[in-house]
Amino acid sequence: MNLKDYIESGILELYVAGALSEQENQEVYDAIQQYPELLQEVLSIETALKKLAEQAKPNSSVLYTSIKTKIGDDNAKVIPLDSKTSSWTRHLGWVAAIILGAGLFWNLNQKNALQENLRVVENENQFLEQQIELSKTDLNEAKRLLTILRDKDILSIPLGGQQVSPESYANVYWDKANNSIFLDVQGLPEPPEGKVYQVWSLTLNPLTPTSLGTINNFKEDANKIFEITNANASEAFGITLEPEGGSESPTLEQLYTLGTVAP
Amino acid sequence: MELEQLIKKFQQKDSAAFETLYNMYSESMHGVIYNIVRNDDIAQEILQDVFVKAWQKSDTYSAKKGRFFTWILNIARNAAIDKARSKDFKQSKQNLDAQFFVDILNSNENLDRKTDAIGIKKFVGKLADTCKQLIELLYFKGYTQRETSETLEIPIGTVKTRNRNCILKLREMLSV
Numbered sequence: 001m002n003l004k005d006y007i008e009s010g011i012l013e014l015y016v017a018g019a020l021s022e023q024e025n026q027e028v029y030d031a032i033q034q035y036p037e038l039l040q041e042v043l044s045i046e047t048a049l050k051k052l053a054e055q056a057k058p059n060s061s062v063l064y065t066s067i068k069t070k071i072g073d074d075n076a077k078v079i080p081l082d083s084k085t086s087s088w089t090r091h092l093g094w095v096a097a098i099i100l101g102a103g104l105f106w107n108l109n110q111k112n113a114l115q116e117n118l119r120v121v122e123n124e125n126q127f128l129e130q131q132i133e134l135s136k137t138d139l140n141e142a143k144r145l146l147t148i149l150r151d152k153d154i155l156s157i158p159l160g161g162q163q164v165s166p167e168s169y170a171n172v173y174w175d176k177a178n179n180s181i182f183l184d185v186q187g188l189p190e191p192p193e194g195k196v197y198q199v200w201s202l203t204l205n206p207l208t209p210t211s212l213g214t215i216n217n218f219k220e221d222a223n224k225i226f227e228i229t230n231a232n233a234s235e236a237f238g239i240t241l242e243p244e245g246g247s248e249s250p251t252l253e254q255l256y257t258l259g260t261v262a263p
Numbered sequence: 264m265e266l267e268q269l270i271k272k273f274q275q276k277d278s279a280a281f282e283t284l285y286n287m288y289s290e291s292m293h294g295v296i297y298n299i300v301r302n303d304d305i306a307q308e309i310l311q312d313v314f315v316k317a318w319q320k321s322d323t324y325s326a327k328k329g330r331f332f333t334w335i336l337n338i339a340r341n342a343a344i345d346k347a348r349s350k351d352f353k354q355s356k357q358n359l360d361a362q363f364f365v366d367i368l369n370s371n372e373n374l375d376r377k378t379d380a381i382g383i384k385k386f387v388g389k390l391a392d393t394c395k396q397l398i399e400l401l402y403f404k405g406y407t408q409r410e411t412s413e414t415l416e417i418p419i420g421t422v423k424t425r426n427r428n429c430i431l432k433l434r435e436m437l438s439v
Binding site: 025062 | 278281282285286288289290291292293294295297298303306307310311314315318319326327328329330332333336337364387398401402403405406407408411423424425426427430433434437439
């Protein structure tokens with residue numbers, strides 16, 4: 001053992017404070033037995049603290065005689081056991097036993113109630129942790145989208161509301177390099193039961209629609225931005241309302257938004 | 264007489280040995296107790312109880328578990344803390360505004376008690392605040408390493424090394 005390191009670790013100071021575990025105490029004791037140098041150190045620590053504590057004492061003093069009287073008295077106080085126990089004391093014993101039993105039962109109930117509370121709190125904790133995890137995922141997703149939308153190589157195409165729904169609008173962000181579009185449909189009303197929005201890529205001369213697919217989880221998606229693959233040389237984008245499963249060609253009466261790609 | 268033999272005799276209920284131990288440790292324990300209860304009469308009462316208890320339980324002491332000083336310190340701290348937490352003590356509205364042993368050293372009544380009191384007061388005043396807090400918690404209040412680390416908001420490993428430095432400073436001041 002390196003005594004210098006051992007002393008400098010500060011373990012002996014904690015040993016004197018009584019702040020070590022039982023096992024550590026045993027280890028320090030063994031070390032002290034082996035190395036007198038450690039004992040010297042412990043004695044110095046002890047003396048310093050003893051002197052300091054002595055200074056915190058008030059002016060008054062307690063003489064040993066007052067202790068001596070007390071321990072003397074104590075030794076003299078031997079209470080003889082009475083072998084003749086009356087029925088009264090026996091009854092008292094039973095009463096005590098019953099009270100004790102009731103007390104134990106009450107304690108057990110208390111303990112069970114506390115355990116139940118603990119379980120509830122643990123469940124709540126778990127739930128909150130899950131919420132935090134979800135929030136983190138949402139946040140990361142939002143950050144990812146923001147980065148994409150801010151990219152200078154992204155083409156932004158606003159889609160305006162059409163006759164059937166003049167209030168509607170949408171935005172297409174076209175990442176040509178990666179053949180994908182991000183469709184922001186925040187401005188579309190929720191589709192009625194049994195209907196879905198279908199996204200179309202259009203070439204204008206002649207007018208040729210190509211389906212890019214239907215938006216099936218419109219309701220569930222919180223930020224209403226959908227990533228769709230688009231390898232077409234699109235000149236315009238349109239969104240129509242179609243029966244569930246989508247249609248072969250767009251139902252033009254149900255064209256909600258439309259926008260052309262700036263040449 | 265060697266401390267070890269003294270303690271052995273004390274454990275064999277030798278009252279002369281006990282008196283020697285009392286003279287060695289009663290003043291420091293009086294300080295520890297007074298620091299917690301801050302009441303002269305109550306501190307005297309507890310001090311008597313502590314040594315009576317030590318006498319009665321002398322067989323429970325074992326050198327393998329720690330120093331005799333630490334053992335008696337533990338009994339004293341616990342008795343004083345129990346008293347400070349008791350209902351009648353709280354109702355008597357003791358003045359516990361003063362927080363640290365340093366405050367006692369600073370209070371005027373103690374200044375002329377001992378010739379070296381002023382000297383020690385001056386020295387201890389020079390200890391860094393963190394040292395005063397560490398010594399207060401670890402020795403006067405009996406906090407564990409973990410409790411000390413949480414109370415002072417410092418890492419648990421730092422408690423050990425910093426306390427070592429503080430005690431070194433104290434030893435320098437007291438030349439021990």
